[in-house]
Amino acid sequence: MTSVEDASGLHHRKTATKGASPPVTPIKNATSNQSNEKKENPPISLPKILSSNAALAGLILTSIIAILPRIYLIWFPQEVVFDEVHFGKFASYYLRRQYYFDVHPPLAKMILAIPAKLVGYNGKFLFEKIGMNYIENGAPYFVMRMTVAMFGASIPILAYMIMAESGYSLAVSFITASLISLDNSLVLHSRLILLDSIMLFFMVSSIYSYIRFFKLRFHPFTTQWYLWLTTTGFLLGCAVSCKLVGLFTFSCVGIFVLYDLWRILDINRNTTISEFGKHFAARAVSLILVPIVVYLTFFYVHFSILTNTGPGDAYHTPNFQMQLAGNQLAMNTLPVYFGDSVSFKHIDTNTFISSRDEIYPLKYADGRVSSNGQQVTATGAETDESFWTVIPGELFEEYTNHFDVNGTRINDLPIPPESLIELKVRHNDVVRLLHKTTNCVLRTHDVAAPLTPTNMEFTCVNSTDEKAYKDTLFYLKFDQPSAATKDSEGNLIQEELRTSSKRFRIVSKSQNVAAMTHAKKLPKWGHGDQEINGKKAASGSNTLWTINTVSGKNVSDSEETKVTIPKMGFFAKFIELQRLMLEHNAKLTKPHPYQSTPASWPLMLRGVSFWTDSNYNRQIYFLGNPFGWAMSILGIGMFSVIILGILAGHRRNFDLVSAIVERHLMRNGLIFAICYAMHYLPFFIMGRALFIHHYLPSVVFGYMVLGSMLQFFTVDNYQQYALFSPVFSRINLPILPKSKRMIAYLGLVLALQFLTFCYFAPFVYGTTLTPSQVRSRKWLPSWDFAFTNK
């Protein structure tokens, strides 16, 4: 027992608050079990530091192996590759400060914009198409790629630190890190302007940070403890702010924390409930509140950078759009008066409510019967037939002074300004809509619509038809009405209707249905127009309309174009953007030629072609390191079998492995396995289109599980690797396993990884290959490289 304690070095960490720790007894190497005095004054020369501190030397070596393949030929190709189209573009928009819309949170894209800004780039190039030349367009792609490469290179370094912190032998830590360094897919993703490397960095670093925190569990509520806890929360927040996949890391840490809390709760640990409460509260604040604040902060920055109108406007509500400087909605908009002829444009499908002198067929193909009334349809273009005169539901004095029942002017006298205010159409007004060319009024009634039997039919009836009168009254309900103001006499005045900048629903007063249309086309009798019908639930975006034009009025020659911009706070903007992101993310279900199913990822059944150059037979193709991926799958399989075996052994009253090995596997191995599973399995229940690059986080953690298996099979003196910080405490550790054969195996794994990496490197760096060379690399028939035959 004592030897274990001695070897652990646990309470000799510099982090301990007491500081007065007894001399360490670390072990120089596995063979000589001598103790070394802790060096009070480390020598200054670098070689000496390195020779006496293997951990640091390993860290530096790892960094070199990590960085080199990532920056080699990073300036090639000088063309836009794959998704650089998107992310380069977004970086440019940040520099132009133009608003854009994307389904991913902003952090990673903002990070990409920083180096470009630093070299003085102004965002003039928009990365429109794959294959466009960077040099010609003056885009600072080199610094942007370098930034990504630095983030990418830090992943293996962090992996090294995690492994070393978790009590793995330095040799195993180094090899695991090198395996990650030499994985083709990870290298490829960190050489291009893509988000995944940045996200991966935050993911892996938050796990590292949590491990540092966990190791301080016997010194709770110290400064160090708080520091690492908060850092974990901050990094988690960053990971989520890069891509929503960061939530998987979040749930991993959640699992670890719950397990930790569960153990703290055990009464045999002498924790009182109040202490437990403190533990709980500290974690809740740091790991829930801090990430939320971080996430919000980045969006706050996002909104404060993007203040100008840009391509993302159209996704948003008019209120949101009007916040952006230069938006058309805030500038070119007219108020609508009763008696005006206006056209209604559908928001989702850009169609116009029209009617023509034709009637619905009496009977449809499926045997249902219509009202046989005049057709009301949604047409793609604005024609004379799509203008409707707005008449008040009940004619009031100001109106009858100037207009007749059909909305035409009685006299040519100018309308006095006081009645102008009265004549404006406002939120919640009851109106009738008179069709301009056929002089009928819009009506909806309880007859099934032509294509959608559950909804009501819209038709047009004679304006004098008294029976239909109540069916011709419609509310105009605004989508985001601002609060009613009070006029000088204290009467409430609702917001006025304006062209383009107001969205509203046309809701029937008697039937309580809202006019909607959808992309279904009517058959021949409807000239292929869209159906308009009354939807019972007046919600959703397919019932939203806006006024496109007012007949005879022009924005330029009117003085009433200025609008007061409605106030919209940060949270309102944030919530609207979140909703849109989720909606559009869920909509990404369209099949894509390179999409793949999660089950095929570990076997690497399909790659993705990023870029091809047929002149020189060069191509960039996403592919993992086949050897490494196969090894990590093998490692994960063996890990599960061993864990199951150990548990089953306990049932049978025997130990498969020694207690200390078991403990190490159950803690430091299981953490990686949980991370692997939590970053992989949730994809199985996702409905959207998935790509193999979604598997990258699991690749990293899969290599770490493999590392724990390497440790299990090659290293037998587990006692020596206890929980401490070798990198920073500069304690000399045993570097290599005892057995020479095991050293050879470890070397072999690394060598094979390096060789396969080199063999497939042309697909990473885009170097020329002859067709026969490409064919020889086609190990699976489903890897669809270009230029396989000629």
Added chain:
Amino acid sequence: MSSEKVRSRKQQRYYMNSEFNSASQHGSDYDFNENEKYNLANPSNDLDYVPAYQKDHAVFQSTHLNQAKLADPTSGKRFRFTKKRLIVLGLVFLMAAYFRLWKLSHPSKVVFDEVHFGKHAGLYINRTFFLDVHPPLAKMMFAAAGKIFGYDGKFDFKTIGLDYTSTNVPYASMRFMPAFLGLAMVPITYITIAAFGGSEEACLLGSLLVTFENSFMTISRLILLDSILIFFTGLTVMFWALFLREEGHPFTKTWWVYLILTGVNMGNALSSKWVGLFLVGTIGVWTIKDLWFRITDYRVTLNEVNKHFWARVLGLIVTPLTVYVFWFYIHFSVLTLSGSGNNFMSPEFQTTVGGSHLVSTMRDVYYGSKIRIRHDATNAGYLHSHASRYETGSKQQQVTLYSHRDDNNYWIIDYTLDQKKKLANSTNLNELKPIKNGDVIRLKHANTKKNLHSHNLRAPVTNKDYINEVSGYGGDDFDGDSNDDWIVRIMDGDNSVPSSFNQIVSIHSKFRLIHKNEKCALFSNRVKLPKWGFEQVEVVCMKHAKYPKSIWRIESATHEKINYDTAPKVSFKIPGFFEKFIESHVVMLRVNNGLTGSHFYDSRPFSWIYLRRGIGYWSEKGHTIYLIGNPIIWWLAFVSIVSFVAIQLVLVLRDQRGYNDQMFGYRAQYMNFTGFFGIGWAMHYFPFFLMGRQLFLHHYLPALWFGIVALASSIDIFTRKVSSKARTVIMCALLFYTLRLYFLYSPVGYGTSWTREACEKSKMLSSWDFSCKQYPSIAEKLAKQTFDKDQGKKDNEKIQEAEIVDPGQPQPIDNIDEEIRLNQPAPMINDEDKKKLESDWEKFKNEDVKGSASLQPEKKDGESNPENKNDKQDDKAGEIQNKEEKKEEQKQEEQKKEEQKKEEQKQEEPKKEEKKEEEQKKEEQKENQQVIDKKAEEPKVENENQVAKDKPAPAEPKP
């Protein structure tokens, strides 16, 4: 917290861990024994680790007495029925029988999915092959019931509301079968609860709750599969419960019998509906838990563990699988005649279903061969083209997939322009040259002489960047261009013909056709073209096409220079049972996943737990059948599950703090009894969230049964320590409300009469949408309605005429019809299209007089191969039938129109318009009459043409 108390709690916690480990009731979390101490002054021994079992063993002696507290008092005791229980059960059964079988023959109409399952029973009786998304057992049971009671399989259950009385369908007897099985759930529930150690009161309560659950009653009275599924589910759980009671006496005869019976019924449940898989999951989870926590304990010898393990593999995996496969074997051996399901299956499969005309064909394929190409993955038909054009894109001639054999399916393999140039000088052009892998060919449509063509234009329906349109291009005077060139890539062959791997061989070679210029593969994805394409299936050229859907096979080949009779032949392999089994499952899965359309009554799983709405099964003036549960049972069942989870969570947290609650000694029973049904509920509920297909309330019913038993057990366990009076009061109160609600909603369950007022009053949630308007108000009801005897016939006629579909009108839910339609021949070409076709034809004829010779309908042609003769005859028969049907339809349409007119006159239109309309209609009618007359004549002409067309084009163009 005084230190004394804490110390005792710590001790308890310590003992309990060891108890848990030794009594194996819960997980052996060995971390309990780690002496890691938070907040201790000397955090020294983080690694001071002693394996769990050592300590466990040390304390075992001192704590084994405590086990009694935790152990389930019922476990190991054998199960016996007392006389009293038998009498009670008998009485309950008789009462339930009354409520379940009352008025079973009402309504005498086809209700809801009886449309499908009645029809399927008929198909079994007729032995015609069909395809359905459900496994066969339940449907075969209906067929057997029908057969026994004299159903001849002729009535076709076409639409909801058809009357049975005028037919000779023994529908009441067929309904008796599910009703009886539903009734059997009452004793099954009773025995299950008893076997799990429930008290007599709990048994009675549970079985009464099942009796008075409206949804069980409604669903078991109709020819639907769910009642059968629930029956087998219940039976399985019952035997499983009895098996668990025998665990103290393993490997005895009764133990084996119960184990095997569990397996057999699990197989039956699985063979009734795939939802049975959730049952397999439930039993599986419990078995694994059992094996892990009880059987593998170190006090049991390894030999014993082994025996236990293999016994369960035999009973719970091998037996159900055998049963499942067995029912499919029966299914395939019953259905031997060809039918509507043929089109879904591969040609190999079709050879096993009689009446199929797939015979052998010429083996070798050469340049110049006339071939018919079949799409391999979807069985959607043959590569087809006809003389009408796309209305989008290039406006060139359409190329489609067409599932029926006709003359437009033939293509001729041709050399490309380059090759022709090369070969022009030599005589090679006429030499027989096989098509090798990698060859570049052209495919010339035999009838229209257009080449299979693709270009960088978007396809008509699937509008994607990487998908190109495929059309027919060129003609006799124009040779086309290089966009007509296709590369042949053979992907697979057959070992029986080794050459099929590197050269094209009929039937055996599976190949892709890659467009040479665009590098896209000929592809089809079961997408229908619009009406101008006669709703045939779209064919496109897709870049990076998915593998299976770009694979084609040659189904028949002839060559003008080769004597057909002497040439070597190949034919489809006849698949064995397991090949058929697997293929039918692949198709069933595909169709099942394709059921994504929306239905008026579909619902999402979340809304089931609070019974948001039911399903309208059938309605008629004054009578409705609407599937709705008994709300109190429904809600309380869910509450019992939630409370189980909450209580377990609290208990576990309190254990960690050393309280070690025992719930008056019923904790283990609560865990093992309510827990099992909680898991059953979860396993039958949560997987639905992952399903994308349309779901209905009745999918929740198996979960509901688990919930009801969990409810009964919870009430039982929580009231054990209450005085018997209070216990009786609680149970009676629950029963009282159950009965009240049962009778309140029974009118919509039985489809009996009701009043509008009572109906409106009864709605607890506004979202329950059974229509109250159709019930007479109290005043009206007083005047009694008398039924007409011939009502049935009249109703049938009425239904045949189209009515205005009210959105709430029940419709059958199964979308397989849609799939079938996809495989059906294109609808008859209407006048307009026909004219267009004709004009196209005229143009075509005028364009190139030379080539037209070969296209002239040839009436005399003796030299057609036997295969085509068959086709022709079939087509003829089909045509004649079509004609007759058409006439009938036309008659009906006339009637419909008249009817409608009357209705509308009554209902909607203002009086002024009436006259006008009538006049209009008269005119229309006249016109229609004329049109109809024309039509009646036309088919004959068309028919002849058709027959003529069907004859294979002559081998050589005649001058």
